[in-house]
Amino acid sequence: MDATVKRKVRSPKSARPPPLQPVEPAHESDGAHLELRIWLRLLTCATRIEKALNARLRKEFNTTLARFDLLAQLARRPDGASMSEVSDLLMVSNGAITALVQKLEADGMIHREVDSADRRTFRLRLSQDGAKEFGRMARRHEEWVIALIGELSPVAQSDLLQHLTLLKRRLDKHA
Amino acid sequence: MDATVKRKVRSPKSARPPPLQPVEPAHESDGAHLELRIWLRLLTCATRIEKALNARLRKEFNTTLARFDLLAQLARRPDGASMSEVSDLLMVSNGAITALVQKLEADGMIHREVDSADRRTFRLRLSQDGAKEFGRMARRHEEWVIALIGELSPVAQSDLLQHLTLLKRRLDKHA
DNA sequence: CAATAATGTTTCACTCTTAAAATATCTTGT
DNA sequence: ACAAGATATTTTAAGAGTGAAACATTATTG
Structure with a gap:
C-alpha cells in the first residue's frame, strides 16, 4: 500500500503545479505520489464504511451487504x-451469485423463473415479501450511510461525488 | 454503535441549500440522497481498483494485496x-494476520522474533529478501496505481485527496 | 443440417476472512 | 505474592468469494 519508492512513470514533475501553499496539512504525507495516497484513503474509507454497514446489517437484519446489494439491484429493476x-x-x-440467489430464494426474498425465450437464463425478481423486507433494510441502511457521510458539508459532498464520478469514468475507460 | 431510533439523523432539509443550479449533470441521478450516491461510487471505485491490483499482483508476483499491504506496513517501520x-x-x-504472517515467514519475506520485554508479542520485521522483493512489487504497484488514477488532472487529484482525507477524519470521529 | 462456437449457470476445490473460544503472558490492587 | 483482569496470539468452525471445469442451451456457419 505504501510504495515509498520513487520513480517517474508519468509526466515529469513540471506538469504538476508546485505546491507552494500545501493544500494538505502534510500530517502523514510522506513523499509518496498523490495517486498512491488517494488510493490509500479511498481504500480506507471504503473498508471502514463497508465494515460498519455489514456489522449493522448482520446485527439488525441478520443479513449481509452482498445480499442487500443484490436485493437493491432487483428493487430498481421491476423487470428483473x-x-x-x-x-x-x-x-x-458467477459462482457467488448462484449461492447468494439460492439462499435468497430459499428465504422467499426473490423469485427465480426460467426465461421463456432462452431456457439457459433465469429471470430474478423481488418477491413481495422481499420488497417489503428490502424496504425496511433500505431505510435503515440509508440512515446509517447518512450518519457516516452526512457530516461532510453539502458542498464537500457534492464535490466528492463529482470527483468520484470522474474517477469511475476513467476506470471504466481503463477497462 | 447505535444509530437506532432516529428519523432524522442529521440536520433538517433546510440546512442543505436548495439545488437551484444543479452542480451535477443529473445523468444517472435518481432521487437518492447524496450520501448514498457517494457511498455507491466510493465502493465501486475501491472495488474496481482493488480487483485490478490484486489480479496483477497475482499474475506478476504470485502474491496478494493483503500480503503486499502487510509488507508495506513493515517497510515503513524499521523497528517492526x-x-x-x-x-x-x-x-x-487477528486470525487472518496469523495466517498471513506464517506464510510470509515461511516464504522468507519477514522475520518474527519474540519481544524481549513481553513474551506474548512478536516483533515482525522485513527480511532482506523481503525488502528487496517488496521493492520490486512496490515499483510495479505504484505504476499500476498511477495508471489507474493518474488520468485525473492534478487539480482533481488534489481535490479528491482532500475530500477523502476529510471523510476519513469524520469516520475516525464516528468510531 | 450437423458441427462448432458462444453464452448462461452450476459445481468444485481452494483461499481468505471473521468472530469467538482457547491459550499464554503480563499487570494491578490489595 | 496472588487472584482477577487485561492483553497478545492462535485455533476453530463457518461463511463467502474465486477461477476453472462441467453442463445445458442457443447461435452461427460451412
Missing part, C-alpha cells in the same frame, strides 16, 4: 435481471 | 510491528 447481469452489477463472480 | 498493530493497520482480524 439475469444471474449474469447481477453478477456484473455487483462485480462478483 | 506486532501482530496486533499490523492487524489494526490493515483493518483485518
Whole structure:
C-alpha cells in the first residue's frame, strides 16, 4: 500500500503545479505520489464504511451487504435481471451469485423463473415479501450511510461525488 | 454503535441549500440522497481498483494485496510491528494476520522474533529478501496505481485527496 | 443440417476472512 | 505474592468469494 519508492512513470514533475501553499496539512504525507495516497484513503474509507454497514446489517437484519446489494439491484429493476447481469452489477463472480440467489430464494426474498425465450437464463425478481423486507433494510441502511457521510458539508459532498464520478469514468475507460 | 431510533439523523432539509443550479449533470441521478450516491461510487471505485491490483499482483508476483499491504506496513517501520498493530493497520482480524504472517515467514519475506520485554508479542520485521522483493512489487504497484488514477488532472487529484482525507477524519470521529 | 462456437449457470476445490473460544503472558490492587 | 483482569496470539468452525471445469442451451456457419 505504501510504495515509498520513487520513480517517474508519468509526466515529469513540471506538469504538476508546485505546491507552494500545501493544500494538505502534510500530517502523514510522506513523499509518496498523490495517486498512491488517494488510493490509500479511498481504500480506507471504503473498508471502514463497508465494515460498519455489514456489522449493522448482520446485527439488525441478520443479513449481509452482498445480499442487500443484490436485493437493491432487483428493487430498481421491476423487470428483473439475469444471474449474469447481477453478477456484473455487483462485480462478483458467477459462482457467488448462484449461492447468494439460492439462499435468497430459499428465504422467499426473490423469485427465480426460467426465461421463456432462452431456457439457459433465469429471470430474478423481488418477491413481495422481499420488497417489503428490502424496504425496511433500505431505510435503515440509508440512515446509517447518512450518519457516516452526512457530516461532510453539502458542498464537500457534492464535490466528492463529482470527483468520484470522474474517477469511475476513467476506470471504466481503463477497462 | 447505535444509530437506532432516529428519523432524522442529521440536520433538517433546510440546512442543505436548495439545488437551484444543479452542480451535477443529473445523468444517472435518481432521487437518492447524496450520501448514498457517494457511498455507491466510493465502493465501486475501491472495488474496481482493488480487483485490478490484486489480479496483477497475482499474475506478476504470485502474491496478494493483503500480503503486499502487510509488507508495506513493515517497510515503513524499521523497528517492526506486532501482530496486533499490523492487524489494526490493515483493518483485518487477528486470525487472518496469523495466517498471513506464517506464510510470509515461511516464504522468507519477514522475520518474527519474540519481544524481549513481553513474551506474548512478536516483533515482525522485513527480511532482506523481503525488502528487496517488496521493492520490486512496490515499483510495479505504484505504476499500476498511477495508471489507474493518474488520468485525473492534478487539480482533481488534489481535490479528491482532500475530500477523502476529510471523510476519513469524520469516520475516525464516528468510531 | 450437423458441427462448432458462444453464452448462461452450476459445481468444485481452494483461499481468505471473521468472530469467538482457547491459550499464554503480563499487570494491578490489595 | 496472588487472584482477577487485561492483553497478545492462535485455533476453530463457518461463511463467502474465486477461477476453472462441467453442463445445458442457443447461435452461427460451412
